Amino acid sequence: MGRTQRANWKINIYAWLLLLPSLIFLILFTFYPVLQTVILSFHQADLGTPEPFFNGGENYRQMLEDEVFWKVLTNNLWFALGTVPTSMALGLAMALFANKVLRGKGFIRTAYFYPTVVPMIAVANIWLFIYTPEYGALSHVMEWFGQREMNWLGDKTNVMFAMIFMVIWKEAGYFMIFYLAGLQNISKELYESASMDGARPWTVFRRVTFPLLMPTTMFVMIIAFTNSFKLVDHLVIMTKGGPDNASNLLLYYIYETAFSFWDQGMASALTIVMVALLLLVAALQFFGLDKKIHYN
């Protein structure tokens, strides 16, 4: 007994030693900053206070009164609602097609995946041109409908749609990859027996494919949701959160608070709120949906 315990202990040490390098990095660049952020969120630390001091929940209280914060939060929820289901559905549809297609498989997959590969900043610049009023690419299309002067990014009602559309374009290809992998994991026999039973394609999809893809769907859903809170580069290039915060999202507001206003206490408090929100949603998805999922 004593001997096996000692052997276990040896194995454990060995494992810890192997993990040590990444653990150090994790502590240095993840846990320590997280802790610092939590602490800072209870401090007043802005340009007006050279020496930060503890102010309890003052930052959080101010946040509740901050109109821009609420605006940004609602924007973000709309943005998530606009991007997540559509880009997932599109990703699934594309995966189904790319999985079935006989000719040019590689080409089609590459074409679908391509938006994910292009650097964020380049994407933002391309779409900036597409959305330019008067002579942008989209304006030329809109001309057929007599809507040439549509100001996509400069109008409060349009700007969110414009951003959502762009993000769906960018995300769908990324999600397709996961779905493609999911599809290829479903065993062929299921389809064979389904076709023996004379099941129609729609029934096969509803009864076989979709249920077996549920683990993938949940994974993709979590990624999609967190991504919808992580958009910041496009906003920097395309709208700066404008006009009048119409396209401002939580992470960009945090960036602004931290690096344009230099209100570090408030920025930390906002960060905590965002992380808590994401954790909550991920937890709901995990524990709520996981029960309904069939794993093969």
Add this chain to the structure above:
Amino acid sequence: MRKVVKSLFSVLVGMALITGCSSGNAPSSGSQAGTGSEAKTGSGTATAGGNTELTFFYPVAVGGPLTKIVDGMAEEFNKQNPEITVKPVYTGSYQDTTTKIQAAVQGKTPPDVAVMLSTELYTMLDMDAIIPLDDFIAKDGGNEYANDFFPAFMANSQSEGKTYSIPFQRSTIVLYYNKDAFKEVGLDPEKPPQNWDELIQYAEKLKKDGRAGVEIPTSGFASWMFQAFALQNGKNLMSEDGKKVFFDTPENVEALQLWVDLAKKHKVMPEGVIEWATVPSDFLEGKTAMMYHTTGNLTNVKNNAKFDFGVAFLPARKGFASPTGGGNFYMFKGTEAKKQEAAWKFIRFMTEPERAAQWSIDTGYVAARKSAYETEKMKQYVQDFPAATVARDQLEYADAELSTHNNGKVTKILNDGLQSVITGQSQPAAALKKAQEEAEKALAPFNK
């Protein structure tokens, strides 16, 4: 699949480049150690073999090959001063540059010298990040040097009797107009609009299908444009000490009303927010007959306009006016004395009259010093291209740019208010009142 691998590879290369860049900053700290040990061995002969390396951050906010020009100037300096090596680092837009500098200051590795918006003065002072330059000025040229700069430019450099920055890439807003379009609709191409009423009249005449009468950018520097209208209608948006703002005066409400009316009532300007960077393209493409923009774009327009164009003072109300704009040289706390000396030498070099003249010719920015306009080079240039003096002449009517404590926040508050009016969400009076209240809140800690 191969493409995916390829792209992964390019991501890796990109990351290598980024780390390469960040280690590119390292030499400054490395050389700090180097010069430190030199100082120990023989401080008396510091110039003998010691090479002082300076990191120089600078932004670009207008069209044209500006990085090339600035890098070339730094190279010239290095050639003339073998004991100093200036390393210019292009740091993006003004906003990006400020962010990078402030992050560097907080990380205790500030650049040795940088060009930053002149309006960052109070923010930098609140962060205790910059040093006053009076001693350097006193030792090297004294008032003769300082007074050679246009007073309107120096207005954003000084606080409580001290000078903290030296004007460099400075500008005012000017009116660019398409002379061919003026001729086409029967307007005299030598008579640009003189006041707000004429601005509307002319723009109405100039407007046609696919061409706006006038464009005033409302994204990026909306508050700057608004400040021009406010100044034309009476007074500036902030107090001289940067602790108070005056957003919601009746004059400002009237000014904002004019701006909205151009798009909504007179229909001579596109509706919604107009992007800062696309306005010059619109002008060059003939999509707008007139534009309000920085004189920093003058050379860009000159080189790329396929039509005859003119440059004029902004149309007046109670008087002509424009805020100044652009970037100044700053020096930072926490760098060693030897580097500060070298940085000052670099600033002196960059602002020499001959060089300021050449800089103005290459870019369109106003040469910040009066004596630059006395150089042969400049006289010659101005003779062939009189538009180059418009921005300088307008300086007589110019005033300091909006600059307050907590500047980032105050400016955003005003910008948000302006954009909410421009996009039709609120009325000028209400929006400015709200902006005033919020700005007062943001300034409260500095008024204790």
